[in-house]
Amino acid sequence: MTPHCPKCGSPNVISRNLGRKVGGATGAAAGAASGAAGALSGAKAGALVGAMIGPAGITIGSLSGAVFGGLLGGTTFGAAGAKLGHEIDQKILDNYACCDWDCTFRPHAE
Numbered sequence: 001m002t003p004h005c006p007k008c009g010s011p012n013v014i015s016r017n018l019g020r021k022v023g024g025a026t027g028a029a030a031g032a033a034s035g036a037a038g039a040l041s042g043a044k045a046g047a048l049v050g051a052m053i054g055p056a057g058i059t060i061g062s063l064s065g066a067v068f069g070g071l072l073g074g075t076t077f078g079a080a081g082a083k084l085g086h087e088i089d090q091k092i093l094d095n096y097a098c099c100d101w102d103c104t105f106r107p108h109a110e
């Protein structure tokens with residue numbers, strides 16, 4: 001639900017979601033970095049497990065380990081960043097802007 005502007009009462013209110021955008025981007029970047037690290041350790045773990053099966057197992061193991069590690073890191077951090085940004089939007093930033101006047105405001109407790 002979109003609130004009305006508390007300053008001029010206008011219903012033409014947009015949510016800016018600045019923090020969520022920044023947080024999501026930052027989280028995705030951090031996720032990519034940790035995803036790379038996760039891919040590396042995933043590949044190592046996969047290769048270890050695969051080595052028990054044989055040479056082909058090493059390749060398959062490190063590949064699937066890398067994919068899983070990278071995916072997990074990227075997704076986890078991306079989601080965490082977006083969530084954090086959302087929190088910042090709600091609690092710190094003036095998340096709403098009014099189209100009629102040049103006012104920004106914070107929503108009341110949701």
Ligand SMILES: [Zn+2]
Binds near residue numbers: 103
């Ligand atoms: Zn307004």
